[in-house]
Amino acid sequence: MNKPSEVVIVGAGIVGAACAFELAAEGLRVLVIDEGFPSTGATGAAMGHIVVMDDSEAQFAITRYSQILWDDLCDQLPAAVEFDPCGTLWVAADEEEMAEVRRKFDYYRERGVNAEILDSQQVRDAEPRLRAPLTGALRVPGDSVVYPPCATGFLLQKARELGARIIHGRPVAAIGAGTVRLADGTVLAAAFIINAAGQSAPQLSRGISIKPRKGHLVITDRYPNFLRHQVVELGYLKSAHSLTADSVAFNVQPRKTGQILIGSSRQYGAQNSTVDESILARMLQRAFEYMPDLNSLSAIRVWTGFRPATPDKLPLIGPSPEDPSVLVAAGHEGLGITTSLATAKLICAQILGQRPAIPVQPYLPSRQMTAEAHV
């Protein structure tokens, strides 16, 4: 096979790291370059869930594929990655949401994803800290969580062992036509350039649209056994779907450390990374409605992050519309940890001219051009 001499990956978040591992494993000579330290962007601020989602067939396909890839990898993950197959509990507060539980159950079952419907009492048994009564829940036992910075560190380490090089603290000024120009003037040549720069990706590849969507998270001190599953309200589907209004939803995770991670909020247009007290208060109040005991737990830290969001909520994976030597791997919004491994597989297949395991069309960046043309 005639392999390209070198791939330069811009961005050492989890997507860039996954691409580095995958491409290095295929024998390509890989260089990863990041303006800061690995996982200091959205990856470092992320919750770290590996979840199957069904907003669309394309979202399902990539999340499911990626989850299987994570499961294949889990035996190799060091303890610091904190892989925890805790499963997800999608809780329904009313009959309308219970109908959603049934729909989701059927959808998953038809596609081979293990899931079970819990009634009110079973929800209480599964998560005694949830307020009673809740109407029911969908348990998806195959979902898991990881600690994203260490998952990224693991992928980069594997890539390094396979010969990849990682450079950090060097901002990239421009990419295209087979070259990467750094802010310090250095020019690197590469057969393929991967733009995995998260929310900064549009600055390097014109013609793609990624908007930052701000989120807040709270982490508590260690309370082992307080929580067993990742728990998400199904009302999340109502609130998280809004593309304009600020929203909050109940979403908690048990961490391997015994800590509880409390989310979530979504804000468009917020540029400032400072903690927004009113949305933080709303987010916590929402969490207390579902899990009243959370209010007495000691909160250690609050932070914000920016999800790199695309208008159709699907990542951009494939050739840049303006320069086919650049492959975009960005715009994963809140699912970057889940979908990083599948993204790497799709990028790798495109570079090597192989047939990918799932159709790549829904994720091609060129779709944004088409959508724009229709407006």
Next chain:
Amino acid sequence: MSESVSVRVNGKPVTVRAGATVAVAVLASGATCRTSVTGQPRSPLCGMGTCFECRVAINGEPQRRSCQVLCEANMEIEANG
């Protein structure tokens, strides 16, 4: 200052002078305050509420800084050092 307070540390009665902190009662009982995340016994470092090494459960409430809480009669203190 002859007044004293009696509390229980891991079930064992301990008497300290009035106004003494829970950290003092824990040390007086011979216990250590907490077990670190890798299993080491720990006791107070800073004595002023900053280091969080003195955390114990007080009347069932975990993760309290014992150096910042005064002993009250019949407090149940659980020190997991």
Next chain:
Amino acid sequence: MDSVKHLRFDVAVVGAGPAGIAAALAAADSGKTVGLIDDNPAAGGQIWRGAQNVQRHSVSAVWLERLNKSAIQLVRGARVFHAADGELAAESDDSAIQISYGKLILATGARELYLPFPGWTLPNVMGAGGLQALVKSGLDIAGKRIVVAGTGPLLLAVAAYARKCGAKVVGICEQTTRPRMARFGMKMMLVPGKAAEALHFAYELRGIPHWTDCWPVAAFGNRRLESVRISRQGQTSEIECDYLACGFHLIPNVELPRMCGCQLKNGFVDVNEYQQTSVAGTYCAGEPTGIGGLELALVEGEIAGYAATNWEDRAKHLFPKRARYQTVVRILKAAFPLRPELKNLARPDTLVCRCEDVSHERLCEYTSWRAAKLHTRCGMGPCQGRVCAPAAEFLFGWQIDSVRPPLYPVRCSSLAAIPSHSVPRN
């Protein structure tokens, strides 16, 4: 759900140590409402902890008596964890507290610097001020063998106090050099009132070995301290002891001033002659503006209190007094610089972060505090890096992150009760 208390003061003072008490009393002279907020169970700060139990005519007793007789509202056991838009959010054991104010005086004091060495996590290895605070809180050390180590004048005060409480102080290990220590002694004699204090300590410490060029290299013991190995002028020796009281001088508590937007200069809060910070209406007094001890803290507090109540004349009147004590800041700085050997005390497996048990060798892989924090969890525990971040700054030269709420771990319910404003601040 906890209740939320709302308090409003013309002048809010955070920190009820000497600087805060002096500031609150000066501000109260104007007849304005003054609130004095502190996270400890009683006023007095670290230096006057437990001072309610000491003799009646001491300096501390006089100031605490004045405080008790004043109209100042003392808000005890309240941890301020957030500041924004002219309001403070605090938490007490049973409620969240929202505090609004006209003027703000920050008197947040200092804490000890701790440096990691093998065995420093053993129970009964404490801070120097740490041991003193525990003794003042009721710990009985009569008959116990104590080694006092580290650097700075606090070591002498702690040794003297421990001896007075019946402990056997085996020795004082001061890392600075003999000439620096000698110069320190001479210069302090020229500061008003300090000569008497020095003679007092010399008397109290008679017969206790005071070693310079001396520092702890390791602590040993099975589940608790049994002995400490010290390096003394290049020789190591082992000393059996019950407690090691070890602190490497003081670092200012600048987290709240930073959250309030106050500019720092060389790690301390930058203030003008009226103790006003870069934020109009926000003042700072005491150790956060420079480690200078009790007398300087008191006079800075008074100046801040008067300035915050538009009593510039009275404040100005105190400038010469402040200038006299400001020399202490320079004397301390010159006398106790940390020697480079202290950077080599930690072994690869020595823990630096005690909350998350992160070893020195794991931190060596990283080039910044933020990267080390994200990848090793260093500083991610409940102390929020208050112990390990200054140590890492010394060991690795790292700049420490920006501050975010909560400044201290607080109940989630208190976080949810932070004053939020009708206009979203994006």
